[in-house]
Amino acid sequence: xxxxxxxxxxxxxxxxxxxxxxxxxxxxxxxxxxxxxxxxxxxxxxxxxxxxxxxxxxxxxxxxxxxxxxxxxxxxxxxxxxxxxxxxxxxxxxxxxxxxxxxxxxxxxxxxxxx
Amino acid sequence: xxxxxxxxxxxxxxxxxxxxxxxxxxxxxxxxxxxxxxxxxxxxxxxxxxxxxxxxxxxxxxxxxxxxxxxxxxxxxxxxxxxxxxxxxxxxxxxxxxxxxxxxxxxxxxxxxxx
DNA sequence: ACTTTATTTAAGTATTTGCTTAAATAATTA
DNA sequence: TAATTATTTAAGCAAATACTTAAATAAAGT
Numbered sequence: 001x002x003x004x005x006x007x008x009x010x011x012x013x014x015x016x017x018x019x020x021x022x023x024x025x026x027x028x029x030x031x032x033x034x035x036x037x038x039x040x041x042x043x044x045x046x047x048x049x050x051x052x053x054x055x056x057x058x059x060x061x062x063x064x065x066x067x068x069x070x071x072x073x074x075x076x077x078x079x080x081x082x083x084x085x086x087x088x089x090x091x092x093x094x095x096x097x098x099x100x101x102x103x104x105x106x107x108x109x110x111x112x113x114x115x
Numbered sequence: 116x117x118x119x120x121x122x123x124x125x126x127x128x129x130x131x132x133x134x135x136x137x138x139x140x141x142x143x144x145x146x147x148x149x150x151x152x153x154x155x156x157x158x159x160x161x162x163x164x165x166x167x168x169x170x171x172x173x174x175x176x177x178x179x180x181x182x183x184x185x186x187x188x189x190x191x192x193x194x195x196x197x198x199x200x201x202x203x204x205x206x207x208x209x210x211x212x213x214x215x216x217x218x219x220x221x222x223x224x225x226x227x228x229x230x
Numbered sequence: 231a232c233t234t235t236a237t238t239t240a241a242g243t244a245t246t247t248g249c250t251t252a253a254a255t256a257a258t259t260a
Numbered sequence: 261t262a263a264t265t266a267t268t269t270a271a272g273c274a275a276a277t278a279c280t281t282a283a284a285t286a287a288a289g290t
Contacts, residue, residue, distance in 0.1 A: 006172030006175040006176065013165075014164070014172070015176055021225055021228075024228035027228070028224060029150075031151075032147050033148075033151030035147045035151070037148070037247090038140065038144050041147065045140060049132060050128075053121075054122075055267065056265095057121030057122060057126050060120065061121065061130055065249075065251095067249085067250075067251085067268075067270095069267095072248085086256095088257060089258065089265060090257095091268095101220065105220040106143060109139070109216055109217055110139045111136070113136075154278090181237075182281085183278070184237095185239085186238090187278085188238095204235060205236060
């Protein structure tokens with residue numbers, strides 16, 4: 001009879017703290033999943049460095065196709081990580097300052113590691 | 116003739132800073148990609164809270180299958196995010212303190228959001 | 231030695247993700 | 261208003277991811 005059991009006290013404690021933290025974990029996880037893609041992390045990083053940039057800039061910088069860049073941008077806009085401002089034909093994207101307790105730390109670490 | 120061009124000064128500057136930061140971005144991105152999965156983020160979070168836990172505990176806490184938990188653990192072990200210590204049949208996993216400038220911030224934020 | 235428990239590993243499958251090409255919007259310029 | 265530029269959106273596909281079931285390894289208990 002296979003009845004694997006974790007340490008009872010510990011697991012019930014964890015299940016309880018999971019209850020209170022579950023939504024926070026889910027929310028942060030979404031941000032991490034977005035930042036956990038090289039193209040998107042680069043986009044975020046350059047927005048941090050430059051303030052605002054248009055899709056067309058990213059196409060040049062990252063050497064990727066237009067729709068590919070646009071689709072990555074969309075995902076980040078959908079969860080409110082970035083916003084846009086239109087100036088004629090071009091859309092300027094920038095970081096939404098808010099989420100960024102986590103992301104700022106990521107950017108800081110990227111700059112610190114520099115070779 | 117379609118010749119989309121980003122802002123020349125900006126894009127060349129970005130291409131340069133990308134050169135110096137590329138490896139840092141790639142490295143951090145791997146950690147974020149791992150943490151950007153709910154199961155793994157929960158595993159990391161509970162390791163932070165409890166110090167050390169065995170796969171069997173996570174099966175109970177997260178209500179997932181044994182191999183599924185084990186495979187998630189493996190990925191994090193492979194990049195050195197966690198380590199193990201054996202005690203009889205059971206393996207105790209814990210966080211490797213090192214990477215964690217980024218992860219610690221994530222954990223702090225999870226606890227801060229609490230409902 | 232045989233059985234049980236804890237865990238991993240392997241193989242197969244379904245879902246998700248990230249790209250591509252093609253078409254649609256939107257603003258500008260001729 | 262027709263052509264050009266900037267961008268998005270949609271559809272299709274290939275690669276990656278996360279699960280499942282089944283088999284393998286490892287330590288203990290009987």
